[in-house]
Amino acid sequence: MFRVLFVLSLLGSALIRRVNSHEESGEWSCNSGLETQLVAEFRPGIVTLDGRTDDWKDIDGFEFALLPALDPDAENEYKGGKMTVKTLHDGHDIYFMLQVDGDYVYSKGDNNKCPSVALMFQVGEEASYHNMGGCKEGVSSCNNKTCKGHEVDIMHFSIGNAIPGRLYGGNPVDNGEGSGDDRFGHLVDLYAWTPHCRYFDGKGPSGNDSRSQNDWKGSWWHSSFTVQSGFVEEDSPYAKDGQKGTYFFEFSRPLRTLDRLQQDAQFTIGETSKMSAAFWYPPEGLPWHGSGHFSVSCDWISLDVTLGSSMLTTGTSSSGNVSGVFAVLLSVVSLCASVFVGYWVIFRPKRIPFTPMENL
Ligand SMILES: *[C@@H]1O[C@H](CO)[C@@H](O)[C@H](O)[C@H]1NC(C)=O
Numbered sequence: 227m228f229r230v231l232f233v234l235s236l237l238g239s240a241l242i243r244r245v246n247s248h249e250e251s252g253e254w255s256c257n258s259g260l261e262t263q264l265v266a267e268f269r270p271g272i273v274t275l276d277g278r279t280d281d282w283k284d285i286d287g288f289e290f291a292l293l294p295a296l297d298p299d300a301e302n303e304y305k306g307g308k309m310t311v312k313t314l315h316d317g318h319d320i321y322f323m324l325q326v327d328g329d330y331v332y333s334k335g336d337n338n339k340c341p342s343v344a345l346m347f348q349v350g351e352e353a354s355y356h357n358m359g360g361c362k363e364g365v366s367s368c369n370n371k372t373c374k375g376h377e378v379d380i381m382h383f384s385i386g387n388a389i390p391g392r393l394y395g396g397n398p399v400d401n402g403e404g405s406g407d408d409r410f411g412h413l414v415d416l417y418a419w420t421p422h423c424r425y426f427d428g429k430g431p432s433g434n435d436s437r438s439q440n441d442w443k444g445s446w447w448h449s450s451f452t453v454q455s456g457f458v459e460e461d462s463p464y465a466k467d468g469q470k471g472t473y474f475f476e477f478s479r480p481l482r483t484l485d486r487l488q489q490d491a492q493f494t495i496g497e498t499s500k501m502s503a504a505f506w507y508p509p510e511g512l513p514w515h516g517s518g519h520f521s522v523s524c525d526w527i528s529l530d531v532t533l534g535s536s537m538l539t540t541g542t543s544s545s546g547n548v549s550g551v552f553a554v555l556l557s558v559v560s561l562c563a564s565v566f567v568g569y570w571v572i573f574r575p576k577r578i579p580f581t582p583m584e585n586l
């Protein structure tokens with residue numbers, strides 16, 4: 227908790243500094259100066275992907291101010307509130323929970339008049355947060371050769387056709403076509419080298435790859451919903467417009483995917499990845515624009531996929547205690563085992579009959 231507060235206070239001061247320098251130069255600058263470290267602990271079996279987030283209550287997360295992604299000026303912060311991001315893994319899949327306050331708005335079938343979220347991950351080693359990979363090539367010349375090393379992986383969920391609490395993302399129809407698209411709920415798997423060179427997984431300027439797929443699954447919810455058993459499409463808009471509350475988004479993806487083309491980030495237990503999260507909200511009922519999104523930071527934030535939970539949530543001293551207890555337990559167990567083995571060697575019944583070699 228103190229670590230979170232400390233980092234948040236750093237965030238505050240860093241933002242103030244950055245905004246000043248931003249106004250001076252007029253160019254893109256980001257002195258985020260933070261060591262925001264999201265941690266995906268090993269916590270198997272606690273999260274259900276249903277958009278509801280009570281199951282995350284014991285998981286620590288980070289709270290981020292949401293600033294406009296293209297012009298991160300604190301004056302234009304998303305007024306609805308902060309975004310909380312939590313993550314964990316179960317050894318096979320990684321999970322993300324995004325939570326942000328917002329009055330309820332929903333226009334069925336119109337994605338740009340509904341809130342929307344995205345996650346972005348670094349794939350290529352030279353891929354910058356700024357400009358979605360930061361390749362210098364234009365739309366006509368960007369491809370997997372000219373922009374090699376600048377790949378970013380993106381998951382984007384637009385909820386205009388997604389029933390709350392239902393699962394969207396990878397589905398047999400789109401995966402069958404080797405595409406990261408999701409024609410049912412628009413929870414899509416993309417990659418990009420720049421904001422203008424952005425494609426569904428498996429599609430691209432150098433040709434398509436039939437083995438690609440949408441590896442994400444996810445769901446959304448709003449705290450103003452009163453129905454708990456399950457919505458169908460006819461229930462849209464699911465709640466009254468303008469109700470105060472909180473939007474919840476849950477996602478999961480396998481740590482590793484079948485990608486062969488640098489279109490998916492690959493997560494490794496024990497290693498750190500770079501990511502970001504973005505949020506779109508229709509301003510005063512008007513549709514949002516693709517570039518009009520808020521972001522949790524003006525640079526990558528790091529994401530640790532860790533081996534175990536005991537090392538992380540607790541401080542160093544208590545993790546020392548835990549490993550101490552384990553060491554004692556282990557030595558007691560091994561002492562018992564060696565006594566037993568000794569007993570077995572000396573006193574075991576000698577039932578194995580002697581077989582002379584010539585009888586074999
Ligand atoms: C790749 O897929 C896209 C979208 O499905 C299609 O428009 C394009 O013609 C395909 N390209 C090739 C080379 O097959």
Ligand SMILES: *[C@@H]1O[C@H](CO)[C@@H](O)[C@H](O)[C@H]1NC(C)=O
Nearest residue numbers: 370371430432433434435487
């Ligand atoms: C570029 O993409 C095409 C089509 O997906 C693929 O066949 C080719 O191997 C890729 N080239 C490189 C250098 O990654």
